[in-house]
Amino acid sequence: MSEEVVCAFIEKNHKIILIWRRSYESGGLESLLSIRKGRGKKARIANLETLREDILSLHSNCSGGRIKCQNIVDMVAQKYNVIYSTSGMYHLLHRLVFSWITSRSQHPKRDPQAQEDFKKNF
Structure with missing residues (x-):
């Protein structure tokens, strides 16, 4: 049976069939049966x-x-x-219940006294 016929029969992409065939050829039936659905779990941070x-x-x-x-x-x-x-x-x-709604940031070189003077004299 050709690969195109197999793809049409089980409605899978030819790349999936290739992965399955290589897995079977390298490790036999047990290797083929160990393939899991999905992409797997991401590594998690322990603490x-x-x-x-x-x-x-x-x-x-x-x-x-x-x-x-x-x-x-x-x-x-x-x-x-x-x-x-x-x-x-x-x-x-x-x-982690972080909220990124924050107040307006302040420039590190700001001068609070100069700002107050500006407000008073404006």
Whole structure:
């Protein structure tokens, strides 16, 4: 039976059939039966409380402005050796009950006294 006929019969892509055939040829029936549906589970961070503290320290160490999701993704990849997409990180931040609605950031070189003087003399 040709590969095209098999693809049409089981309604799968030829790439899937190729993966199944190579798995069978390399490890037999047991290797073929060990293939699971889906892409598998992502690596998870073991201690989410430590991650929460790391995110808060990243935010407090930021001088002016805000941290972005990509900053957190980079920190997690470097410290925990776990790769997240930004959308995956947003889901994780939601589970950690982080809210990114913040007040307007303040420039690190601002002068509060000069601002008050400006308000009084305007």
